[in-house]
Amino acid sequence: MSALSVDALRSRFQAALEAARTPADLKTLRDEFLSRKHGLVTALVKSIASATPDEKRTLGAASNALKQEIEAALDTREAEAAASAPPKDALDVTLPGRRPFLGRRHPLTQVRERVEDIFLAMGYQVIEGPELEDDWHNFEALNMPAEHPARDMQDTLYLASPVPVPDGGRAATLLRTHTSGMQIRYMETHEPPVRVIAPGRVYRRDQFDATHTPMFTQIEGLVVDEGISLGDLRGTLNGFAEQFFGGRVATRFRPSFFPYTEPSAELDVECQGCAGKGCNLCKHTGWIEILGCGMVHPAVFEAVGYDSDKYTGFAFGVGIERLALRLYGVDDIRMFYENDLRFLEQVAL
Amino acid sequence: MKAPASWIRELAGLPTGTSAEDIAHRIAGVGFEVASIEGDTIDFEITANRPDCLSVCGLAREAATAFEVRGPGSGVRVPGSSVQGPTQPHPPPPKLTHADVSVSIDSALCARFSLATADVTVGPSPAWLAERLTACGVRPINNIVDVTNYVMLEMGQPMHAYDIAKVAGPALVARQAVAGETLTTLDGQQRTLDASMLVIADRDQVVGIAGVMGGAGSEVSSSTTHIALEAAWFQGVTVRATSKKVGLRTEASTRFERGADIGATTTAIARALELLEEIKAGRATSAITDVYPAPKVAAVIALRPSRLARLLGDCVPAADVERILGNLGFAVAQAADGWTVTVPTARVDVAREADLIEEVGRHWGVNRVRATFPALRSAPRVSDAGVLRARRLRRVLCGAGLQEAVTFTFMEAAAAAPFSDDPAALVSIANPLSEKFAVLRPSLIPGLLDSLIYNRRRGITDVRLFEAGAAFNTTGESQRVAWVLCGQRDTHWSTRAESVDLFDALGIAEVLTNGWGLTLTSVTTDQAPGFVRGRVAALLTDRRIGTVGQIDPAIAEARGLPAGVIVVAGELDLSAFTGDGGSPQRVASLPRFPAVVRDLSLVVDASLSAATVRATIRQPSGGALSALREVREFDRYQGKGIPDGKVSLAYRLTFRDAARTLTDREVDDAMTVIIAALQQECGATVRGL
Incomplete structure (x- = not known):
């Protein structure tokens, strides 16, 4: 075998070193060039024996320098490789972490607390009351005497037999159809000024489909003081809508009817699906109805013994499911009651 | 409409x-x-x-x-007719010579009964009239019936036409039915009546259910030549109740039950007679008989500008107030402090000043009201404790890895009964939407169990749910929190797959109660419907406040859970969770001296409860024993190396004195006493310290 020239060998080594990637590559390279038996540099040194004395001198020095150069380069690269190799006890950090279980509040709770927090910041008190109600608190004191046609607006679920209540008052005969009864309970036991919201479950004998459930969640609001006006109601609800939906959202009042408010209105917010241009979501009106409200009917004040000439007030009732449908972009209200984890785990913590 | x-x-x-x-x-x-x-x-x-x-x-x-098409007071007018809208003063009835049907009222539930007779030729209505009825959703029948319906649609006053030939007497009386009387109504159904129902009867029998539907026997037919036209005022509550009882809602009952215009009866008859002539279907043969024992006095209401401004929060110009009320048919007169407003009889909804303000607001524009914000005049009150409690508990349970669920308050009896102490104490709904919603939940667990099964059947194996809310029995409602778990305790790749068990459910109860400053103990119980006997604990503070354990697999499987899945659950009554749990509690000062910790390994009979062993450790007193702060089980083992029927328990005891550092010698002495007590009281063998 005829030995390569020193320069040829150097460029061949440099190219091979460049291409070497792993410690095994470096080991192969060391064998190829420096092996005592068949290394290329060894062969070069051996070939010196047949050279002329002059050549021997120059070639000997050059080949020795090349050998040292190659050893040094390999040592450096091997040291680098050793330094970057993972330690024996290294962990595979690409495996998933040990996550603590963390539950989420139900979307209806999240919306409810969001509404509560907005009103808490406006100086409201959050109150609660029984889900089983008597006729007085659910209807009569709210200006809906027996056989009042407005009772048809709220198809009621009645109990098969009366159930006693904790405060020893009238026995409950029905499932409350709205949280408006809390207006009465609160006013019966507190003097004005009043500024409360009453969240809770309410019940109607309604069909069970994508837009109706026989149980849903409502937040009732009530403010009573001297000089409370419809303008105050509007300002309060505008403030609520802006904070709930974020930014300046257009609202409008439409006259409506509730037996316990006079005047009564409904609040619409501009449809955000179409920015008020009209779409399927808003039935092409550009507006979405979000709540009913009005000025407390004087008969309601009289039922609880408030001076209806001295005090005025407003009340409103907002459906949590309706807000939640809009907030989460859900089109079937039943999803809120199926508790499918694939749905519940999508909402924020 | x-x-x-x-x-x-x-x-x-x-x-x-x-x-x-x-x-x-x-x-x-x-x-x-x-x-x-x-x-x-x-x-x-x-x-x-x-x-x-x-x-x-x-x-x-x-x-x-x-x-705003007309000036105040001009109202609504029927073109080409002498009749004005129902909220205008009613014109005097036409003067005719005689009435050939006698009319009387024999019940306070009928306040006005007007009637006239006419000779008619029955046939189809002209196209224009039939088309208007059809557009309004009323089916044309014949020219006579159609005229009565037309007047009802035009003026809101329901009317009825009788074939006089089929009316005994001829005499009509408004009276209450005699229980058991029957009537075959126009729809061919025979109705049985009771004494609460108002009817129209002739000399012999009932001929109509007042305000609901007429009888088939006196119906106008193609052979009819002589009719009586009735327009009356029946009390709304009666009509509504009767209509519900007989299960018949009609155009007439809908109007009467909400309140008909007591001033409109004679006008409506006059209008019907006018139409009969106009379409050449007949002409009047009598004056209008009007039985109206106590004519209603129109309501007069004072309207104050100050009150208007206070309620609406804005000033509506006086001219607008007068224009709006005038155009709506109210008679508005100036008064010293605003106006005196006379309410038309059709406006049964307007009884007080606030109602008038609503009328003004509606037409002036509620949307124009300037937004203001009510001033706070006193410090807001703090929210109800229950509201704050629920918020706090939800956050703890979410942090403990449970997902909040919301389930229906009502359920089918078969789901509720297994979890009820007394199925007779279930609260039933009188008129449920379906059997699926027939009873109120006696516990939150059955609803959560159904939700767990729902997920399990959709391939989700690890389910951890909780709910906070009310549960019900015949003694009332109570606030609860409950949780259900199934699947693996830990799903990490590094741990062995193990199903959740009772202690996962128990730990949640411990976290909740300890965090609230309550001391909880768990004891064996047989009073836990729905759970597996021997795998359920009653939870006690000063009284029983809940249950944890493994759900009876037979119950879960009956609800659709695949066999072999262990479900554990717990429930706490929240009445023990008084205060809001977050109010500052006095804290003890931190210990100044170090603790001494000793581990103790024992073998005892497997039947001995941990509570007994723990109590025995705590029983001796004196010396360093009074410094024993904590006794905690940290291992429990049965199997190889431990004789059958025995169990190995390991305890960690922490001693700490508040005033000084304990010596090893003192603690050794205390351990000797404790070990002696364990040997004597529990038959324990000590395996090493």
């Missing part, structure tokens, strides 16, 4: 170019939602307080006011 826009336009005097959409939009703007517009016909949703708008006249009056 469906109404053709052309009819509204005609009565309101709107320009002919006014489109159905324009009319719908304006009327919607004053409080009548539009369900649909089909061609020229608008379907309005009439709120329960506005029976006057179950008529084209009523809607036309709203339209005329909304469009």
Whole structure:
């Protein structure tokens, strides 16, 4: 075998070193060039024996320098490789972490607390009351005497037999159809000024489909003081809508009817699906109805013994499911009651 | 209420170019939602307080006011007729010579009964009349019946026509039914009546259920030649109750139950007679008989500008107040402090000043009211403790890895009964939507179990749910929190797959109660319906406040859970969770001296409860024993190396004195005493310290 020239060998080594990637590559390279038996540099040194004395001198020095150069380069690269190799006890950090279980509040709770927090910041008190109600608190004191046609607006679920209540008052005969009864309970036991919201479950004998459930969640609001006006109601609800939906959202009042408010209105917010241009979501009106409200009917004040000439007030009732449908972009209200984890785990913590 | 826009336009005097959409939009703007517009016909949703708008006249009056087409007081007029809308002063009835049917009232539930007779030729109605009825959703029958329906749609006053030949007497009386009387109504159904029902009867029998439906026996037919036209006022509550009892809602009952215009009866008859002549179907043969024992005095209400401004929060100009009320048919007179307003009899919803203010607000524009914000005049009160408690508990449970669920409060009896202490104490709903919603939940667990199964059947194996809310029995409602778990305790790749068990459920109860400052103990119980015996614990503070354990697999499988899945659950009554749990509690000062910790390994009979062993450790006293702060089980083992029927328990004891550092010697002495007690009381073998 005829030995390569020193320069040829150097460029061949440099190219091979460049291409070497792993410690095994470096080991192969060391064998190829420096092996005592068949290394290329060894062969070069051996070939010196047949050279002329002059050549021997120059070639000997050059080949020795090349050998040292190659050893040094390999040592450096091997040291680098050793330094970057993972330690024996290294962990595979690409495996998933040990996550603590963390539950989420139900979307209806999240919306409810969001509404509560907005009103808490406006100086409201959050109150609660029984889900089983008597006729007085659910209807009569709210200006809906027996056989009042407005009772048809709220198809009621009645109990098969009366159930006693904790405060020893009238026995409950029905499932409350709205949280408006809390207006009465609160006013019966507190003097004005009043500024409360009453969240809770309410019940109607309604069909069970994508837009109706026989149980849903409502937040009732009530403010009573001297000089409370419809303008105050509007300002309060505008403030609520802006904070709930974020930014300046257009609202409008439409006259409506509730037996316990006079005047009564409904609040619409501009449809955000179409920015008020009209779409399927808003039935092409550009507006979405979000709540009913009005000025407390004087008969309601009289039922609880408030001076209806001295005090005025407003009340409103907002459906949590309706807000939640809009907030989460859900089109079937039943999803809120199926508790499918694939749905519940999508909402924020 | 469906109404053709052309009819509204005609009565309101709107320009002919006014489109159905324009009319719908304006009327919607004053409080009548539009369900649909089909061609020229608008379907309005009439709120329960506005029976006057179950008529084209009523809607036309709203339209005329909304469009401001006329000056105050001009109202609504039927073109070519002597009849004005129902909220205008009623014209005197035409003077005719005799009435050949005698009329009387024998019940306070009927306040006015008017009647006239006419000779008629029965046949089909002219096309224009039939078309209007059809547009309003009323089926044309014959010219006589159609005229009565037309007047009802136009003016809101339900009417009825009798074939006089089939009326015994002929005499008609409004009276209450005698229990057991029957009537075959126009729809061919035989109805049995009771004494609460108001009826119209002839000399011999009932001929109509007042305000609901007439009888088939005196129906106008093709052979009829002589009729009696009835227009009356029946009390709404009675009509509503009767209509519900007989299961019959009609155009008439809908109007009466919400309140008919007591002033409209004679006007309606006059209008019907006019129409009969106009379509050449007949002519009057009598004067109008009007039995009206106590004529209603129109309500007069004072309206103060100050009150108007206070309620609306804005000043409506006096001219607008007068224009709006005038156009709506109210008679408005100036008074010292504002106005004196006379309410038309059709407006049964207007009884007080606030009602008038609503009328002004509707038409002036509630949407124009300037937004203000009510001032806080006193410090807000803190929210109810229960509200704060629920918020706090939810956060703890979410942090403990449970997902919040919301389940229905009512359920089928089969789901509820297994979890009820006493199935007879379940609260039933009298009129449930279906058997699926028949009883109120006696516990939150069955609803959560169903939700767990729902997820499990969709391939989700690890389910951890909780709910906070009310549970019910015949003694009332109570606030609870409950949780259910199934699947693996830990799903990490590094741990062995192990199913959750009772202790996962128990730990949640411990975290909740300890975090609230309550001391909880768990004891064996047989009083836990729905759970597996021997794998359930009663939870006690000073009384029993809940249960944890493994759900009876037979119950879970009956609800659809695949066999072999362990479900554990817990429930706490929240009445023990008083305060809000977050109020500052006094804290003990931190220990200044180090603790001494000793581990103790014992073998005892497997039947001995951990509570007994723990109590025995704590039983001795004296010396360093009074410094024993904590006794904690940290291992429990049965199997290889431990004799059958025995169990190895390991305890970690922490001693700490508040005043000084304990010596090893003192603690050794204390351990000797404890070990002696364990050997004596529990037959324990100590395996090493």
